[in-house]
Amino acid sequence: MLNTEPNIAAPDDFYEALLAIHQDLLPAQSRLVDAKLILLLSNHIGDPEVLRQAMAKAREGIVPAGQDAILAARA
Amino acid sequence: MQVDYQALRFDYRRCADQSAAVPARHPVIVVGAGPVGLATAIDLAQQGQRVLLLDDDEALSHGSRAICFAKRTLEVFDRLGCGERMVEKGVTWNLGRVFHREEPVYGFNLLPEGGHQRPAFVNLQQYYLEGFLLDRAQALPEIEIRWRSRVTAVAQADDGVTLTVETPEGEYRLLADYLVAADGSRSPIRRALGLESRGRTFRDRFLIADVRMEADFPAERWFWFDPPFHRNQSVLLHQQPDGVWRIDFQLGWDADPVAERQPDKVIPRVRALLGPDVPFELEWVSIYTFSCLRMERFRHGRVLFAGDSAHGVSPFGARGANSGVQDAENLAWKLALVLRGAAPDSLLDSYDAERVAAADENILNSTRSTDFITPKNEASRAFRDATLALARDCAFARRLVNSGRLSLPSTYAASPLNTPDAEAFAGAMVPGAPALDAPVRAAGGADWLLRYLGNAFTLLHFSDDAASPPAPGDLPLPVRAVLVVPPGAAAGGPHEGVPGTVTVLEDADGLARQRYDARPGTTYLLRPDQHVCARWRRFDPAAVRAALERATGKRA
Secondary structure, eight states, X not given: OXXXXXXXXXXXXXXXXXXXXXXXXXXXXXHHHHHHHHHHHHHHHOOHHHHHXXXXXXXXXXXXXXXXXXXXXXX | OXXXXXXXXXXXXXXXGGGOSSOEEEEEEEEOOSHHHHHHHHHHHHTTOOEEEEOSSSSSOSSOOOOEEEHHHHXXXXXXXXXXXXXXXXXXXXXXXXXXXTEEEEEEESOOSSOXXXXXXXXXXXXXXXXXHHHHHHXXXXXXXXXXXXXXXXXXXXXXXXEEEEETTEEEEEEEEEEEEOOOTTOHHHHHTTOOEEEEEESOOEEEEEEEEOOOOOSSEEEEESOTTXXXXXXXXXXXXXXXXXXXXXXXXXXXXXXXXXXXXXXXXXXXXXXXXXXXXXXXXXXXXXXXXEESOSEXXXXXXXXXXXXXXXXXXXXXXXXXXXXXXXXHHHHHHHHTTSSOTTHHHHHHHHHHXXXXXXXXXXXXXXHHHSOOSHHHHHHHHHHHHHHTTOHHHXXXXXXXXXXXXXXXXXXXXXXXXXXXXXXXXXXXXXXXOOEXXXXXXXXXXXXXSOSSEEEEEEOSOSSSOOOOOSOSSOEEEEEEEOTTOSXXXXXXXXXXXXXXXXXXXXXXXXXXXXXXXXXXXXXXXXXXXXXXXXXXXXXXXXXHHHHTTSOO
């Protein structure tokens, strides 16, 4: 079960550290750092149900405004 | 003597059917003499079924095309009587390596255990594979092949299929009880029946450069992400026989497919990989895009679609030709039983159920590989790059790197032909699974278990002694019986049974017992395609009869 109650002892310290790893980075560099962070934390959590709930929560309320680079195929 | 299978031409020959007053009727017509059509025809012929094979061309595969043939496919070809030649000629490999930029990221072994006759893969040009299959087909009197015979129209009625066949001498008509459409990804038969294959196309282009050269790369699958010699794209390298190497360059969606296949564009790309001093010549060049797609159903009445006509995948994972051959082995025994009147027509519905599920498994794996290799949006690319960066020193990330999940046979776990387990078993040999190989001692000495399974339903019985072999008794179909005993336990040594008696094999290294989680009394019923359909802890003729009826569609 995904825990959305406070679980970080020093929230301001955490938030500052999270921003600090992005200092002076270009958007593409930040994107890479975030992606690595997500992968590392996901592996640490491991539980597929918790990961699924977290992904659903993150995606909640966002309406797609782009399009993937795939095409419908018919033969 | 070396045969140049690519250069062979097969003559059109006029046949009696062309002069017939009414269309000649054939029990089964297979369209397409590629790997899938040839395998289907051979398998049917081995079951004693007469087959007519039509092909619109007069030659085998142009270019090396499909080159990676998986262990299970080799085992199918062994059963079809031509696997040995393929392994002998092919380049055997088990290892894959992945590189990111300049660095090796990880390696994987696709067959990390011993005790199997066949390797994880052999690489072999498609024209050799087709040539060896054709040689085998031509040795079977049940098979008639007509070259330069193009099917231009198909009409289906309750009692058969009418085909219009175009030849250099004009058209004629044929009737078939069943039609197997192994006529490729653009399947004219699919089109003639107004059917479609649907799915997704990925916005990327790839260049295949097959080059002939002396090189000291090992016989392994090498995959580079963003290598220094081909920045921001991927490259795949495979060894083929005759000093030919397959190099597959990712080009991106914006590449010009006409310009990119010209030698002045291809040669510098190859030279960038090999270095300036390695001499090579271009053997075959092709530009491709790919789709993952399938037909909604593979059975349409009396027409059965097999191979690329039914489904398509990306090449990363070698799941195209390999899954097509598995379609063929799944279909052939069912069709032979139905045509012989030994099973109801509804048995063919299980071809659709089992192979549609297999196609979905292949498409799922292929799509996931493609999503990694060809990122479809900005986030896909970021996660791909992050995974590769972490893979250098984090073991978990290596498991996420996906340069292709290589072809494995499907287990038909949900098949209606399976009898569910009533007793506890461990291991991989669940109902629906393809039988695993193991070393055995047979009448002729060291041998392999799979050589004694299949082509007919087979009872595989494990015992501590050869004194009380299972007696299947009166069954609706001929069933082979194979008894596996511990080393030294076969009185008078292992022996091969004539039809109606039992073949006795010794479990040379104990691996058969281990892989089948067998104890004395354990009995498996295997289908003619070597898939498990039932198993028990003791031999019970009534249970065998019931399982056999279920596996032939005679009871639900």
